[in-house]
Amino acid sequence: MTAPIRLATAGVGNNISALFQGMEFYRKLSAQGHPENGFPGVKNARIGGIGVSDLEFVAAFDLHENKVGHPFHEAVLAEPNNYPLLDVPLPECPFTVQPGLTPDDADPSSVGFKRVTEVLAESGAEVLLYSLPTGLQWAAEAYALAALEAGVAFVNCTPEVAARSENLMSRFEAAGIPLVGDDLASHLGASVVHRALLGLLSERGLTLTSSYQLNLGGNEDFRNLRDQGASKRQSKINALAQEGVDTSSVEIIPSAGFVSHLRDNKVAMLNIEGQGWAGTPVSIDLKLKVQDSSNAAGVIIDLVRIAAVARRAGAAGFPAAAVRALKSPYGGHPKYTGADVAHSLRALEEAVARQADTPHPGVPEKG
Numbered sequence: 001m002t003a004p005i006r007l008a009t010a011g012v013g014n015n016i017s018a019l020f021q022g023m024e025f026y027r028k029l030s031a032q033g034h035p036e037n038g039f040p041g042v043k044n045a046r047i048g049g050i051g052v053s054d055l056e057f058v059a060a061f062d063l064h065e066n067k068v069g070h071p072f073h074e075a076v077l078a079e080p081n082n083y084p085l086l087d088v089p090l091p092e093c094p095f096t097v098q099p100g101l102t103p104d105d106a107d108p109s110s111v112g113f114k115r116v117t118e119v120l121a122e123s124g125a126e127v128l129l130y131s132l133p134t135g136l137q138w139a140a141e142a143y144a145l146a147a148l149e150a151g152v153a154f155v156n157c158t159p160e161v162a163a164r165s166e167n168l169m170s171r172f173e174a175a176g177i178p179l180v181g182d183d184l185a186s187h188l189g190a191s192v193v194h195r196a197l198l199g200l201l202s203e204r205g206l207t208l209t210s211s212y213q214l215n216l217g218g219n220e221d222f223r224n225l226r227d228q229g230a231s232k233r234q235s236k237i238n239a240l241a242q243e244g245v246d247t248s249s250v251e252i253i254p255s256a257g258f259v260s261h262l263r264d265n266k267v268a269m270l271n272i273e274g275q276g277w278a279g280t281p282v283s284i285d286l287k288l289k290v291q292d293s294s295n296a297a298g299v300i301i302d303l304v305r306i307a308a309v310a311r312r313a314g315a316a317g318f319p320a321a322a323v324r325a326l327k328s329p330y331g332g333h334p335k336y337t338g339a340d341v342a343h344s345l346r347a348l349e350e351a352v353a354r355q356a357d358t359p360h361p362g363v364p365e366k367g
Helices: 014-031 111-123 137-150 166-175 190-204 220-225 230-240 292-313 320-325 338-357
Strands: 005-010 055-062 127-130 153-156 207-217 250-258 265-275 281-291
Touching: 005 111, 005 292, 014 055, 014 292, 055 111, 111 137, 127 137, 127 292, 137 153, 137 166, 153 292, 190 207, 190 230, 190 265, 190 281, 207 220, 220 250, 230 250, 265 292, 281 292, 292 320, 292 338, 320 338
Parallel strands: 005 055, 005 127, 127 153, 207 250
Antiparallel strands: 207 265, 265 281
16 A cells, blocks of 8 residues: 655645645545545646545644644634635644744744754655745745755745755755755646647647736735745746747736635636737637636646656656646757657656565565
8 A cells, every 4th residue: 555645835825725635635535435436636646656635734834823833724714714614524633833934934044944944854744735825036045945944845835936946956856855846736727728729729829929927816916826826826827838839929927816706716708819810800809717726736636646646656857747837847848759758757757667566674575
């Protein structure tokens, strides 16, 4: 039996609530006899033998007064989180949310940085999931360094630069630790749909003349993006990069508005204008509405599993298996082919399988 992933998180927002509750949703389905390969909203029932409910939260960091010092299973439901309650019983977690890093703690010699590193090490975490608000580059770097110090794989869900930092990547590679990022590409998000449509125009030989993407939402992420959207905008542009597509005429507004009554729902408006045969016009207008944090959790579950499998396999740096689940992967999308992604995942899973078949000292051979 494959051991569950021991997961720590920096940030206890809606995405973490969606992940925590969703794990229990699928655990309930499994207990009712529902086959894993038929779970709704799940592409990969298992990665390296790890199922979608095979996660155990072991540590969490935040700065909000409604979360710090509270049991994790209560903090994920506390305001300003507004992800809906799923109809599943939630387990109690035997740890409280710890105070997170502040700008004064960014220096590895600080007391706060050492405290976070010690908590990570003592918790036995395999992966640290970074899920703080957009716009905190100093925090992304500091938590990545804390993970490195503790020997923990790092997954960056935000548009801040972590995996794209040559300095950080080289340090994780030298330490033999996975670094996964940057910025998750939501399950069926605006960037995924936008990319597919732009690629379709190129594939069919039409000329792109202009395009825009506007996003609205009612959770804290959208409230924050009104003022901290620069890195998110660039990451969304990065997500569209592909052969044959010129994105210079594409405009993206990550948070065209914070609409409180939308709560954790996201609405995206896409427009694409092009020219076909003889310069005749082609126009596409599309509206996409999703549960924003479910859209994130459906991808986080794969990123976390890939990071854990890579760590267990002894793989360092960036695993190409994570490319399709990211907006701004290390090296950029054009660097990777579908074969690269498939080969990376297959190699990781084979490495983990070999480890499982290798007897430990004092353990008799199988058979």
